[in-house]
Amino acid sequence: MTRNAFLRRITPQLIILAIVLGLNVLVFPDFFDVEMKNGRLFGNLIDVLNRGAPTALLCLGMTLVIATKGIDLSVGAVMAIAGATAASLVVEGNHWLVAVLGALSVGALCGLWNGFLVAFLRIQPIVATLVLMVAGRGIAQLITEGTILTFLDPGLIHLGAGTVLGVPTPVLIWLTLGLFVAVFVRRTALGMLIEAIGINEASSRLAGINSRVLLVCVYVVSGIGAAIAGVIVAADIQGADANNAGLWLELDAILAVVIGGNSLLGGRFSIVASLLGAMIIQSVNSLILLSGMPPEFNLIIKALLIIAILVIQSPKVGHLLYILRASAPQPHPKQLPPLKENLR
Amino acid sequence: MTDERRPMLQAKGISKFFPGTVALDNVDLTLHGGEIHALLGENGAGKSTLIKCLTGVYRRDSGRVLLQGKEVDPTLTHHSQRLGIGTVYQEVNLLPNLTVAENLYLGRQPMRGPFVDRRRMNTQARDTLRDYGIQIDPAQPLSTYSVAVQQVVAIARAVEMSGKVLILDEPTASLDHEEVQLLFSVIRRLKDRRLAVVFITHFLDQVFDICDSATVLRNGQVVGRVDLATTSRNDVITLMLGRQLAAQVRAPKPKAGGNTLLQIEGLQKTGMLNRFDLSLNEGEVVGLAGLLGSGRTETANLIFGAVKADQGKLTFRGKEIQLRNPRDAVAQGFALCPEDRKTDGIVGELSVRDNIILALQARQGWMRKVRRKKIEAIAEHYVRTLDIRLANLDMPIRLLSGGNQQKALLARWLATDPNFLILDEPTRGIDIGAHAEIIALIGRLQQDGMALLVASSEMEELVAYSNRVIVLRDRTQVKELVGEEITSDNIIRAIAADPQVEAAV
Numbered sequence A: 001m002t003r004n005a006f007l008r009r010i011t012p013q014l015i016i017l018a019i020v021l022g023l024n025v026l027v028f029p030d031f032f033d034v035e036m037k038n039g040r041l042f043g044n045l046i047d048v049l050n051r052g053a054p055t056a057l058l059c060l061g062m063t064l065v066i067a068t069k070g071i072d073l074s075v076g077a078v079m080a081i082a083g084a085t086a087a088s089l090v091v092e093g094n095h096w097l098v099a100v101l102g103a104l105s106v107g108a109l110c111g112l113w114n115g116f117l118v119a120f121l122r123i124q125p126i127v128a129t130l131v132l133m134v135a136g137r138g139i140a141q142l143i144t145e146g147t148i149l150t151f152l153d154p155g156l157i158h159l160g161a162g163t164v165l166g167v168p169t170p171v172l173i174w175l176t177l178g179l180f181v182a183v184f185v186r187r188t189a190l191g192m193l194i195e196a197i198g199i200n201e202a203s204s205r206l207a208g209i210n211s212r213v214l215l216v217c218v219y220v221v222s223g224i225g226a227a228i229a230g231v232i233v234a235a236d237i238q239g240a241d242a243n244n245a246g247l248w249l250e251l252d253a254i255l256a257v258v259i260g261g262n263s264l265l266g267g268r269f270s271i272v273a274s275l276l277g278a279m280i281i282q283s284v285n286s287l288i289l290l291s292g293m294p295p296e297f298n299l300i301i302k303a304l305l306i307i308a309i310l311v312i313q314s315p316k317v318g319h320l321l322y323i324l325r326a327s328a329p330q331p332h333p334k335q336l337p338p339l340k341e342n343l344r
Numbered sequence B: 001m002t003d004e005r006r007p008m009l010q011a012k013g014i015s016k017f018f019p020g021t022v023a024l025d026n027v028d029l030t031l032h033g034g035e036i037h038a039l040l041g042e043n044g045a046g047k048s049t050l051i052k053c054l055t056g057v058y059r060r061d062s063g064r065v066l067l068q069g070k071e072v073d074p075t076l077t078h079h080s081q082r083l084g085i086g087t088v089y090q091e092v093n094l095l096p097n098l099t100v101a102e103n104l105y106l107g108r109q110p111m112r113g114p115f116v117d118r119r120r121m122n123t124q125a126r127d128t129l130r131d132y133g134i135q136i137d138p139a140q141p142l143s144t145y146s147v148a149v150q151q152v153v154a155i156a157r158a159v160e161m162s163g164k165v166l167i168l169d170e171p172t173a174s175l176d177h178e179e180v181q182l183l184f185s186v187i188r189r190l191k192d193r194r195l196a197v198v199f200i201t202h203f204l205d206q207v208f209d210i211c212d213s214a215t216v217l218r219n220g221q222v223v224g225r226v227d228l229a230t231t232s233r234n235d236v237i238t239l240m241l242g243r244q245l246a247a248q249v250r251a252p253k254p255k256a257g258g259n260t261l262l263q264i265e266g267l268q269k270t271g272m273l274n275r276f277d278l279s280l281n282e283g284e285v286v287g288l289a290g291l292l293g294s295g296r297t298e299t300a301n302l303i304f305g306a307v308k309a310d311q312g313k314l315t316f317r318g319k320e321i322q323l324r325n326p327r328d329a330v331a332q333g334f335a336l337c338p339e340d341r342k343t344d345g346i347v348g349e350l351s352v353r354d355n356i357i358l359a360l361q362a363r364q365g366w367m368r369k370v371r372r373k374k375i376e377a378i379a380e381h382y383v384r385t386l387d388i389r390l391a392n393l394d395m396p397i398r399l400l401s402g403g404n405q406q407k408a409l410l411a412r413w414l415a416t417d418p419n420f421l422i423l424d425e426p427t428r429g430i431d432i433g434a435h436a437e438i439i440a441l442i443g444r445l446q447q448d449g450m451a452l453l454v455a456s457s458e459m460e461e462l463v464a465y466s467n468r469v470i471v472l473r474d475r476t477q478v479k480e481l482v483g484e485e486i487t488s489d490n491i492i493r494a495i496a497a498d499p500q501v502e503a504a505v
Helices: A003-027 A044-051 A053-067 A075-091 A096-119 A125-144 A154-161 A169-187 A190-199 A201-206 A211-237 A249-259 A271-291 A296-313 A315-325 B047-055 B077-083 B100-105 B118-131 B147-161 B177-192 B204-210 B233-241 B245-249 B296-304 B326-331 B341-345 B352-364 B372-385 B402-414 B432-447 B459-465 B488-495
Strands: A035-037 A040-042 B009-018 B021-031 B035-040 B062-067 B070-072 B085-088 B165-169 B196-200 B213-218 B221-227 B260-269 B273-281 B285-289 B311-316 B319-321 B334-337 B420-424 B451-455 B468-473 B476-482
Touching (some): A044 A053, A044 A169, A044 A271, A053 A075, A053 A169, A053 A211, A053 A249, A053 A271, A075 A096, A075 A125, A075 A211, A075 A249, A096 A125, A096 A154, A096 A211, A169 A190, A169 A271, A190 A201, A201 A211, A249 A271, B009 B047, B021 B035, B035 B177, B035 B204, B047 B077, B047 B085, B047 B165, B047 B196, B085 B147, B100 B118, B100 B147, B118 B147, B147 B165, B177 B196, B177 B204, B196 B204, B221 B233, B260 B296, B273 B296, B273 B451, B273 B476, B285 B296, B285 B459, B285 B488, B296 B326, B296 B420, B296 B451, B326 B334, B326 B352, B334 B402, B341 B402, B352 B372, B352 B402, B372 B402, B402 B432, B459 B488, B468 B488
Parallel strands (some): B085 B165, B165 B196, B285 B451, B285 B468, B334 B420
Antiparallel strands (some): A035 A040, B062 B070, B213 B221, B311 B319
16 A cells, blocks of 8 residues: 555544544643653553553454454453463462463464364354353453452563553553554555455455465454453453453454444455554543543443444445546557566 | 337436446337347346346436336336336245245235235135146245246246236246246246236347347447347347457467376266366367356366365376365466356455455465565556556456456466466456457467466357367266367257257357
8 A cells, every 4th residue: 555545544533533632632621741750651642542552452453353354252351361361370470471471372272263163164253253252251260260360470560550661561562563463464465365355255265365374363363462452451450350351342342443444344454544443432431531421421422433434434425435536447558568578 | 019009118218337337328128018028138238237227226327217108217126016017037036945825925915914814825826826837835835846936936926016017037047948948838928918028048049939029238238129030040149249259350270289288087076077088288278168057167166176176187297286275276377267257256345456466466475475566567567468447456346347357357367377277258248349359368378378278158259269179068078179170060069969958159
């Protein structure tokens, strides 16, 4: 994608984000103030970035999964499992790095399971991942043995509550990973191949694409993303809560992807737009908090927001824009040049 | 034919535009009651678009439709049904798990209070169907009956609901000889009931068998309205094709002289293809002829590994190879342009550029992305050499016309520089200009030393470019024609060795 096309793609999300942030300033004039206190950046904007970290991390994998025409309902439960794994490992006295690696492995394993069900057993993604969504919290409870497993390991806590050069660690983690994934899928051909199998798997298979392996990959990415989010949430509260960690967060992640203008029918996707979507959701949450409105409004405003975005992105509106923009077919040379021409 | 009252249905100046193409250009169609009218044209001529405009599936962009002199403008299919225009498609669009009677009366069941009066519904259904010449138990699920009977039920439903105009869109495509006769007897009864019937088919024999008149479409325009009693078959074909295809591309075929490239021995899969053998040389074009369902597509898919064969030995350049999936085939330098472009070929939402590069990229693996410069070079090269008409390379491929989509798919495979190219119905559903270009392209590829296997239902086409033609019947290789033997007549004779078969044109 050229820079122009990229900017055009994320323009709606940027505009919406700007509007929501503007509303934040209206209800709370000091919204954009950021100050340094005790070596840590403080401010509402930082809060948005920080609180939005779990959703942002989830929507990385979710974007790829949805691009393949799938959906991953299990990410909230995987967060709980990963948090519980990390907590129990440090409580048993392991180094926090071991705990994190353990949690990530468990997340990858969960993704592998989902991917196996979808790619090899051909179970519909919504059903396949529902299995783990339901069972996952049970697994997490088995790991925590039914309690909220608390820990005091400073290394692990740092991931959720600490700062690096004044910036909260979760912010750094999701920005780095988000940038990495967004660039990686476009620098390699992964992005295009994922889009191809999402749009037309039969054609893609006949073109020689290994669709099964790609499908498993996207679910594994989703699982790992969920695991990182789970570790961050657990580290933040210094404990693994099998029942509430990541509860309903899969829906926020899906919403972020949709607000990012990615079609649930699969196909073209933009990671950056999804991340902006996650930030839009968090800004709305912040807006409701700051305005002093009862939190019930949160859901209604979210709903209005989705409707507005869906209208903007509906195919009918898009088709209209295309017709306006489409130019006349180019003139073509009568004489055909020779076919054989070395391209390699 | 009748007291020339006003026509049952009259369409005047219908036009329909799609992005980049004019699907219908000022088309007129007149239907009289008691007349069976054929709508003829090549694939992509605009037949189905016209039908869809008449029945409200599409909104026409201009023109008027008069039903018994009154202007109508159906916007939904059930509007047109209520107005009196019923449609039956090739794929029976009824519910196979419901009973025959339920299908017949769905949405307007006879009621007793709040309940469906089943007994009355079944009796009525039996009586109705008897009028159509079939005696079946309407309380049985529809799926227990043959496709022909299901077609008749679909027709009965359409006629009972609508009753003025009946449109039959390729109703005989999946029927055998007897079943076609059953269907025809039903259609003749409807003619006696003074319905106006539109009959769309690719079988010209059937057209001359049952139809009174015909409108011929080409490239979205009406090129002729003829009375079939006074028109010869050749004239109709000439109208449909515009020019005699064979004459213009009967260029000297290059002699196939290369080394043996691929040897196929005993390729077979139960229910799809009986033993298939072929030895293919470099620079040779082998045609695959046969009727629909004779195993043409299955052969192509089995050779390409799209479907796994039960048995068979493939020797490529003297080495035995195993193809478990298309990826293996692509790795060997095979390529397949599938019959159904939409479902198996294009990736609709992706740009033309991405579609062209897809197979090459898939072969290189996702880690090694084709460099942007090279992508541009390849895409532009093929847009130029294949004369693909598009606004820009970023537009989604689904917006291209059929012929241009086909060319883009050819570009996808040519970009992989294949040794062996399989084309399954390469000219189906594309306009006549692109048609000739693709045939010319086959010749050019052959001269470059590529081996091609081309499955096609168009005899003239096979005659034009094949060095050899293999004829399939009932999923079996029945005849191989070489050199001078390759003529349309010989191919048709080989296909029709079985008396039951109608010659497809």
